Amino acid sequence: MSCSAEKFRHLYIESSILDHPETKRIRSLFPNAVCIPVERYTDVFSRPHQSYRAQYASMNLILAEKHGTAVYPGAPVCHDFGSERFFYTAMAVNCLYDCSYCWLKGMYNTANLVIFINLEKAFEETEKLLEEGPLYLSLSFESDLVPLETLTHQIQRWNEFVKRHPGLSTEIRTKCGADSIYASLDPDPGMIFAFTLSPQSVINALEKGTASLHERLKAAGTAMEQGFPIRLCFDPMIRIPNWKEEYAGMVLEVSKQLDLSRVKDISIGTYRQSDTYQRRMRKRFPASAVIQYPYETKNGYCQYPEAEKNEMEQFLKQELIPFAGEEKIFLLEDNS
Numbered sequence: 001m002s003c004s005a006e007k008f009r010h011l012y013i014e015s016s017i018l019d020h021p022e023t024k025r026i027r028s029l030f031p032n033a034v035c036i037p038v039e040r041y042t043d044v045f046s047r048p049h050q051s052y053r054a055q056y057a058s059m060n061l062i063l064a065e066k067h068g069t070a071v072y073p074g075a076p077v078c079h080d081f082g083s084e085r086f087f088y089t090a091m092a093v094n095c096l097y098d099c100s101y102c103w104l105k106g107m108y109n110t111a112n113l114v115i116f117i118n119l120e121k122a123f124e125e126t127e128k129l130l131e132e133g134p135l136y137l138s139l140s141f142e143s144d145l146v147p148l149e150t151l152t153h154q155i156q157r158w159n160e161f162v163k164r165h166p167g168l169s170t171e172i173r174t175k176c177g178a179d180s181i182y183a184s185l186d187p188d189p190g191m192i193f194a195f196t197l198s199p200q201s202v203i204n205a206l207e208k209g210t211a212s213l214h215e216r217l218k219a220a221g222t223a224m225e226q227g228f229p230i231r232l233c234f235d236p237m238i239r240i241p242n243w244k245e246e247y248a249g250m251v252l253e254v255s256k257q258l259d260l261s262r263v264k265d266i267s268i269g270t271y272r273q274s275d276t277y278q279r280r281m282r283k284r285f286p287a288s289a290v291i292q293y294p295y296e297t298k299n300g301y302c303q304y305p306e307a308e309k310n311e312m313e314q315f316l317k318q319e320l321i322p323f324a325g326e327e328k329i330f331l332l333e334d335n336s
Ligand code: SF4
Pocket: 094, 095, 096, 097, 098, 099, 101, 102, 103, 104, 142, 143, 144, 175
């Protein structure tokens, strides 16, 4: 999936950036779209009584300027891979993909896609943070940037930025199978491409629009051959029927397609969600088994009961160890 010229029928653009070169470039990609100037993007994005489900089918694009903060401290339920200073930025919000468990569906009322065109704001804040020491920065926290690259050029621009800032380690997490992007970038140890992997049955049922497991592994192999550090994220694990067989089979497939001794690291995490978002999602998606599962709430987050969570994470870890070794496998509790 990518952004064809017909993808968006309406472009909402903040009046203050109508003449910005990035706005003009992006606008030219959608010659048939109706452009509607707005004062602030929130006039459209944060409107009450919107329906994520209805809007997803005919998503609109919103171009905006980021005000306030652009780089935030990372949440405790996210892997920080041993980094003392973990931050994230979200210069694109919402996603071309449609994962049933996506937290964005609990966080926002709308499926409309927002692109902040002033990436230099995130660059400036990152440079300030780098003055205090090395930084680990997640670049794709509220979207999947890879399928959006022809539209945003954000990965290309971060690539140039990373090359100039040796203390910076960035992560771009994706479920995209397109592999042509990697040849157009300049590999750097500070630019980690992280591929989220799930059994094909989970992809079919819960990760609508995303690449197949085979395609993701092929893209990961291409990125690795180009010289990028590769991270594999088995996250979120979902307790589907026959989950042990499904996850064990997936590990075998992964090990056949990728040399796991060459990946930088691996993360394992089970489904978890802010209690607030989970409550909203339960109302919005009453027929979704993954949302309606009887999770337990701990420290403000919904998750599998401790025993189930540990069983799942340890099972997958043991399946992976023969291929990847133990040292490079991160579980969430390893962060503490
Ligand atoms: S790829 Fe990530 S951001 Fe996109 S819908 Fe799925 S979980 Fe959400």
